[in-house]
Amino acid sequence: MSSFLNPRFVRATAGAVLGACLLTTGCVSPWPADVERGLDKAGDNRAELKRALRHYRRLDDPLKLQAAEFLIANMEGHGYSLAALYDADRNEIEFDALDYESFNEALAVLDALEEEHGTLDFKRKRFDNDLDVITADYLIENIDLAFEAWREKPWAADVSFDVFCEYILPYRGSNEPIGSWRGACLDRHADLVGEMDDPTDMREAGRRIGADVHRWVGFHDLYYLHPTDQSFEEMDERGKGRCEDISNMMGYAARANAVLTATDYTPYWANRDNNHAWEVVLDANGEGKAGLSNRAAKVYRKMFSIQPGSLAMIKSSDEEAPRWLAGKNYKDVTADYLDTTDVTVRLENELPEGVHFAYICVFNDGDWRAIHWGRIDGDHVTFTKMGRGIAYLPAYYVDEELQPAGPAFILTDEGEVRSLVSSDDSLIAIEISVTTPATPDADTRVVRPIIKVKAGEVYELSVWKDDWVSLGKKTAGDEPVVFEDVPAGGLYWMVAEGSRRKERIFTIEVGRQIMW
Numbered sequence: 477m478s479s480f481l482n483p484r485f486v487r488a489t490a491g492a493v494l495g496a497c498l499l500t501t502g503c504v505s506p507w508p509a510d511v512e513r514g515l516d517k518a519g520d521n522r523a524e525l526k527r528a529l530r531h532y533r534r535l536d537d538p539l540k541l542q543a544a545e546f547l548i549a550n551m552e553g554h555g556y557s558l559a560a561l562y563d564a565d566r567n568e569i570e571f572d573a574l575d576y577e578s579f580n581e582a583l584a585v586l587d588a589l590e591e592e593h594g595t596l597d598f599k600r601k602r603f604d605n606d607l608d609v610i611t612a613d614y615l616i617e618n619i620d621l622a623f624e625a626w627r628e629k630p631w632a633a634d635v636s637f638d639v640f641c642e643y644i645l646p647y648r649g650s651n652e653p654i655g656s657w658r659g660a661c662l663d664r665h666a667d668l669v670g671e672m673d674d675p676t677d678m679r680e681a682g683r684r685i686g687a688d689v690h691r692w693v694g695f696h697d698l699y700y701l702h703p704t705d706q707s708f709e710e711m712d713e714r715g716k717g718r719c720e721d722i723s724n725m726m727g728y729a730a731r732a733n734a735v736l737t738a739t740d741y742t743p744y745w746a747n748r749d750n751n752h753a754w755e756v757v758l759d760a761n762g763e764g765k766a767g768l769s770n771r772a773a774k775v776y777r778k779m780f781s782i783q784p785g786s787l788a789m790i791k792s793s794d795e796e797a798p799r800w801l802a803g804k805n806y807k808d809v810t811a812d813y814l815d816t817t818d819v820t821v822r823l824e825n826e827l828p829e830g831v832h833f834a835y836i837c838v839f840n841d842g843d844w845r846a847i848h849w850g851r852i853d854g855d856h857v858t859f860t861k862m863g864r865g866i867a868y869l870p871a872y873y874v875d876e877e878l879q880p881a882g883p884a885f886i887l888t889d890e891g892e893v894r895s896l897v898s899s900d901d902s903l904i905a906i907e908i909s910v911t912t913p914a915t916p917d918a919d920t921r922v923v924r925p926i927i928k929v930k931a932g933e934v935y936e937l938s939v940w941k942d943d944w945v946s947l948g949k950k951t952a953g954d955e956p957v958v959f960e961d962v963p964a965g966g967l968y969w970m971v972a973e974g975s976r977r978k979e980r981i982f983t984i985e986v987g988r989q990i991m992w
Contacts, residue, residue: 748915
C-alpha cells in the first residue's frame, strides 16, 4: 500500500507541510516548548534524545519527527520500576517469589518472614526514568516499525495521527524493562490479514491477536507476589504472569500490528481485595471498553501522554499525594463502564495545614485505599464520577499516611449518600454468619466461595469510628456468632483470630448483614 495514496495519511501530513518547508529552506525552528522541557529533564541523556530528533529532521517524513517529539515531550514519569520487600524501618528483606513453585509455597515463606521481621510490604527500590536512559537507536527502531504497521495494515486506514501517537506509537506498557518487541510481534502475526474474514475490521484483528496472546502468556497467581512488571523477553520465555503482564503483552502484539488497544485498570476493587488491569481493543477513534468482573469504584486508562487534568498537573509540588494518584498519565474512564455520581461530602475532621486535596477510599486488603481525589472547598469536597453501591471513606494524606476526614458512607445504587455514624445511644444485637461473600476472580475466572463463620474459631468484631474500635471477641459455636450491645447504624468488620484480615466490611440493615 502506498502511504501517499492513503487519504488518512494525506490528511495527517497536511499539518506538517510548514515544518517541511522550513527544513528545506534551511530555516530550522527550535524544538516545541514541551519537547525542550523533556530534553532539559534528560540531563546527560539530552544529546542521545536530540540525536533521534535530528535523524528525523534529515528525512523527508515530517510525521516521524512529530512522533519523536510526542514521545520525548511525554516521556517524563515513564520508566522501569524495580520493587523489593521492606520492613517497617525500610530495611530490605530478601525475597523472590519466582524461587518457589507455587503461590502457596511462596506465601508460606512470606508469612514466616513477617513472623520474624514484622509487617512487610513491597515498595519501589529503584526507578530508571526513560528520559535518563533511553537511546536514540531504540526510539528510531520503535518509531520506524510503528509507522510501517500503521501505513500498511488495512484495518488502520482510518486511524488519525493523534490516535496513532497515543495507542500505537508508545514503546512500553507500564513500568517494565523495555525491549525490542515490535519486530517479533510483527513476525508472529505476519499472516493475520490472510486469516481474517474482514481485513478492514480493527476489532476482528484485535480479537484474533488477543486469543493468541492468552495462549502465549497464561495467568499464574505466583506473580501476585512478584510486583515488578516483566519484560517482553521474560514473558516470552516464561509464558506466564499476572494481569498487568498479560495486558502489556497484548499491548505489544496489538501495537506492533497497528491495532488500537489500551490498558484499563482499577487500582483497588471496591467489593473484594486486589486490583485488576485488562486490555481493551478500541475503534478507529480510540474509543472502547470491556466488561467488569467485580464492583469498581473507579476505572482508569493508562495513557502515554501527560494528562493536563491529572492531580500531578494541578497540585503544588510541595503537597504530597498517594504515589499512584500522583502520576500524570492516567485518564478517568469510569463513566464509560458504570452509572456514576459526583459525590459532595462534608469534611468533619480538622483540615491539616498545607492540605488542599482530599481523597476518597475503598476498603481493600484490610485497609482503606485512596481511589480518587478532589479539591477541598471550605469544609466540603466533591469527588467526581464515583461508582455506586459502594462503601467509601473520605481522607486526608499527611506524612505518607491516609487520615480520616469524615465519616464513612454508602453511595447507594440510586446515587444517594448515606452516612455511617454509629450511635452509642442505640444498642442492638447482631447475628453474623458470613465473613466474606462469594466473589469472582478476574484472573483465574473462578468464583471464590463464600466464607462462613466456623465453629470453634475466635472472632473479633469492630466498628468504624475514625479507626476500628473493638467491640469484643466471641468463639463461634454451631450457630452464627451473636454480639450484644452493638452501637447501631455503623460500619462493622469481623475478623477471625490469626487470619490475614482479608474479611469484608458490612452494615446491618433491617436485621440483615450486608457486605461491602
